[in-house]
Amino acid sequence: MFTIFKTFFWLGWISFGGPAAHIGYFRQTFVEKLKWLSDSDYAQIVALSQFLPGPGSSQVGFALGYKRGGLLGACAAFIGFTLPSVLIMVLLAVVSSHVTETGAFQSIVHGLKLLAVVVVADAAWGMYKNFCKNTLATTLCVVTAIALLTMPSIATQMVVLIIAALIGAKYLKGETPAEPKPFKPSFAPLAIFAVLIIGLPFVAHFTPMLGLFNDFFQAGSLVFGGGHVVLPLLQNIVGDQLSQDAFLTGYAAAQAVPGPMFTFATYIGYELQPNAPIVGALVATIAVFVPGFLLLLGVLKNWQSLAQNPKVAGAVSGVNAAVVGLLVSALYQPVFTSAVMSPLDIALVIVGFYLLKTLKLPIIWMVLTFISVGVISALV
Template sequence: MRHDTDFSSSSFWSLFRIFLVLGLTSFGGPVAHLGYFRTEFVQKRQWLSEQDYAELVALCQFLPGPASSQVGLAIGLLRGHYRGALAAWLGFTLPSAILLIVFSVSLPFLQSELTQGVLHGLKLVAVAVVAHAVWGMAKTLCNTPAKVSIMTLSAVLILLLPVVWLQPAVILLGGLLGYLYLTNETTTGTRTLPLTLSFSAANAFGVLFLVLLVGLPLFSQLYPSAALQLVDIFYRAGALVFGGGHVVMPLLQAEVVPTGLVDADTFLAGYAAAQAVPGPLFTFAAFLGATATGSITGWLGGVLALLAIFLPSFLVLAAVLPYWQTLRSSAKVSRCMAGVGASVTGILLAALYQPIWLSSILSPMDLALALIGFVALQFWHRPAWQLVLLGALAGGLLALSF
């Protein structure tokens, strides 16, 4: 596979445009987002190998915050340093954040049959995208019986024990099995990525992450203000949640509903709206910040909440990446990461069934449309954004015809 090794060549605006398209078209939740990213950056642009990408996904699964957004941040950081990370985050996050703030004053529209049909069509596209990602990753990362066995074990564990904390445990198990049983496997696909972050910068980011985590609650008590209260609530949510967007919901509910910042009905309506838009589910924070009672509301509240909930993701990622880069160059670690790649493929395979398949394939027509989408990606080599448009159109037409 050819790789574009000139990682510093991507300008802010070129990265922003790439991630903006993803932010406008990546429906289906975090697992589907990883499928869209793989199509864009591994298959289409060849910025990463399958092994590089699987390792990056595995790393972000261990960190607090939204794994898919952190993968995007990491790719932006590799392509364009801090400016690249900012471009990637803005492009991928702004569409859903803006839509959710707008939805805060137009929630009744979400209940129309046409809208529900369009959303269902987009779910079917997500099935095709994730199936395409599993197919491609399995061919590259699970190309021996031992790796297929690790993939299968990982998928079985996730399917039979569907608890959030199990995913990092399964990845650790995959790494251990890789170390023990993949001693004769080659890992020539792994290369040194041109990360320009220094260890001193990484340490500074790690210290800042901890200082804000401990300091914001103290300052919000000592100097009460609506803005500081919002930043404290959403920073802690982004810093302490593991498992992605859906897991942050109960943490945010406990912070904003009992305190009266957002009433229960509005909270649930906003959470439903967050499922309907492309991009990361963490942008639910923008809706809550915009609708919270107090002096900081509307667009300003939405922006503050959005920045606060994503800031920990960047700080933790920047603190960890240089150390991860050093570790992965070890031959022993390479064996572990080969097992991790197979394990990540198994986790993605399990997610294809639950929640994506079970929530999307409800009839033979649904299966037929998802199958066409998979074939279009895998064999006709159509871009994902075309499938998004066609899936929305098909879902809307089906809703109007029944």
């Protein structure tokens, strides 16, 4: 359990760049370096996370911890990966905009965003080689990327994933296993989710903390597509309780810090509960993550048996190819467009890719290299 926590805790400090970059960091760490699971198993987890509401990259990390150490391993992975971001967001809530608006901070963040470009590009290329081995899979990848680049929205993402699953089920079917196992969902977490999403609104008015938990639980239950999508939902929760400047400062900080962007909830929970800010931050953080984790637990345990069904295996193959296209689109927007602002930035990305793929520079040295780039640019 300590190994799981330690590994994810380290990743929580260096995983800049949003969900697409996190998927790249996870793949490099758990598939290529530690070999906790195969590329195929990892892709299935990524594909499953795309269909469920909640924080996609955190669900992937939660599932990786679950496969390694059961429910305790999943909790260790979640706490490890999320804790650095939570600590930073609480600190930023305390010091407000005095840090986030400094040139040095922005320059270091810019350097780490360039590293995210390298990591996502590496993940996209590696997954492309593994899951786009025939014409149909490559076509699904390309069509998905084009669709999301030209019509970026959660609706587009869901539609292309569903279409890819249907096409894969028909034309990419696998072989029937000798002893197919029936799929049985885990009813306990699904029942807990149902009770909370239906029952919380009826008790939310009893205490401010219950109301806070209900608001963020409902938001976490409705979010498909990652942290940016939670913005309008959280804005509705806040209403007039928080100034627009404070809200946007927290949103900017959530994009700048490592780890899951859902820890924006940490900042808002801190601000909305002035009498108990730390408790408010923790309640909001837990509430926004819990729905996605309960739904994941409901299907993850027997996901492999479901995936053995030939049609389901074909659907997963189709979704895997589409996920590569999704990663390619994310490589451009928001990862590339938010990081690369000049020819020098492109040159640094090329150097980073060379250091990672040719010289096999460990990720710790990659992080330190790009932090140094940010520091030097701030001084210049």
